[in-house]
Amino acid sequence: MSHYAKDFPILNQEVNGNPLVYLDSAATSQKPFxxxxxVESYYKEINSNVHRxxxxxxxKATDGYEGAREKVRRFINAASVKEIVYTRGTTTALNIIASSYARPRLKEGDEIVISPSEHHSNLIPWQQVARATGAQLKYFPLEPDGTLDLKKAEETITERTKLVAIAHVSNVLGTIFPIKELARLVHRHQGVLVVDGAQSVPHMKVDVRDLDCDFLAFSGHKMMGPTGIGVLYGKESLLEExxxxxxxxxxxxxxxxxxxxWKELPWKFEGGTPNIxxxxGLGAAVDYLESVGMDEVDAHDRRLAAYAVEKMKEVEGLTVYGPTTDRTGLVTFNIEGVHPHDVATVLDAEGIAVxxxxxxCQPLMRWLGVSATARASFHLYNSEADIDRLMKGLQKTKEYFGNVLG
Incomplete structure (x- = not known):
């Protein structure tokens, strides 16, 4: 167990008679004390509406709410708190961009370019924008290992490309996409780059000014914060429009x-009583991650992913999807002849959550040629010992279904 695990009270329990191994952080991370x-202190000591x-x-409530905004600004190195808009999460942030930026500006003949590996929340909004405006939706070609060839990306982006939307990190493949280089290509054609940071911001240092993305969306609950809170970052000049x-x-x-x-930025996008x-809680999560250091978080998660991939190579009939190197903290896989839901059920009986x-990501599943996969995803509270438990669970799965199918 990672020495950080002591900070996460939920991990100190048994599931089905076994110590819990939580390997589902890509869906939602656990929360430290x-x-x-x-969050408890807010409700017990300062519960009140903000601003008014x-x-x-x-x-006090306003100071906590706006103080957290400054923490987030610093965390991603935005130029101003005006560029930090609170949302319900990544999905809401992406929908705001689609509805408030893209729909009023795109027209027939324009192009929106995304990748086939996108989460539905970064795919369906652009389908809807294309349908409403007459713009054409195009897709980057992916390499067989799920990476992006920048030369092919350059050929896909044209003078008609007004918007490119892509995840920084794939929630299935663990691929880290070259955002900084894509930003150069997009801006060369006067387009804007929208980045889904749901899987990157919690696990690595993200500097929006260095990346030069125009928009970035991410969620608090994947970075050890509460559910129902997220962030839309946008360059001030774009948000103003x-x-x-x-x-x-x-x-x-x-x-x-x-x-x-309307109020000035960022409050014109924050109608109603917010999730104070x-x-x-998000501000406290930023404090926690910064106390560890995002370089340490990044190195830890990559190390676990590399360890898991190496261990899985030893298992006959097990397929790992995505790049074998330079991937962040998740591993998606299938065992030949065993449905992923059955894999997850057997692992759950062993106290292992995947x-x-x-x-x-249904289009990505079709691209991979499968209907579903199993995924183990990691964060600071995980260790190599957790992956060893996973491997024992996978061997037990193989033995059980080998006997059943045999």
Whole structure:
């Protein structure tokens, strides 16, 4: 067990009579004491709405809410807190970009380019934009190992390409896509680059100014924060041009009977009472990750992924998908003749939690030629010992279904 595991109270339990091994962090990460206590403290000590009140609790709540925004700004190196918009998560952030940026600007003849490995939340919004505007949806070709050839990417992007949307890290393949280089290609044609950072921001140092992406979306719950809170980063000049996504309280400046004006950034995108506890919890998660250091997090997760891939190579009939090197902390696989749901069920009986299914990536499953896969994904609280437990569980799965099928 990783020495960080002591910070995560949920891990101190047994599942089906076995010590829990949690290998599903790509779906949602576990939360350290520091995050749980920050959320509890908000509700116990300062629960109040933000921005409007002048009383003491309202001021403390506002300070916590906006203080967390500054922590997030620093964490991804945005130029200003105006560029940090709180959302419900990655999905909402991507939908805001699609609805408030892309739909009003794209037209027939324009192109949107994405990859076939995208999570549905970074695929369906662009299908809808293409349908509504007449723009053409195009796909980058992937290499057999799920990586992107920049030369082929350059050939795919044309002067008609107005928007490119791609995950920084694939939630199935573990592929780390070359965002900085893609940004250069996209900007050469005056397009904008949208990055799904759901699987990268929790696991590696992400510097939006260095990457030069135009938008970045990510979720708190995958980076040890609470559910229901996420972030839309956008370059200030682009966010200024965009209309709000939702209308109502909190996001208005002046309201007349027939006309209204909006608050300045970032609040014009934050209509209604926000997820204050979630934002404060997200700030605590940033504090926790920074106390470890994102370089350490990155190295730890890559080391575990490499260890898992090497161990899985030794198992006959087991296929690992994605690149064999330069991948972040997840491994997706199948055992010949055994459905991934059966794999996950046997592992669960051993106290090992993995994900099985299409992982919200049905087009990628078809590209891989499978209906579903199993996925083990790691974070700071995991160790090589957890992977050793996984391998024993996979051997037991093979033995069980070998006997059943034999």
């Amino acid at each position: 520091q995050v749980i206590e920050a 009140g002048v009383h003491t609790l309202g001021t 965009m209309e709000p996504f939702e209308f109502g309280g909190e996001m208005i400046d002046h309201v007349d009977l027939y006309e209204s004006t 506890a979630g934002a404060i 994900r099985a299914g299409h992982h919200c």
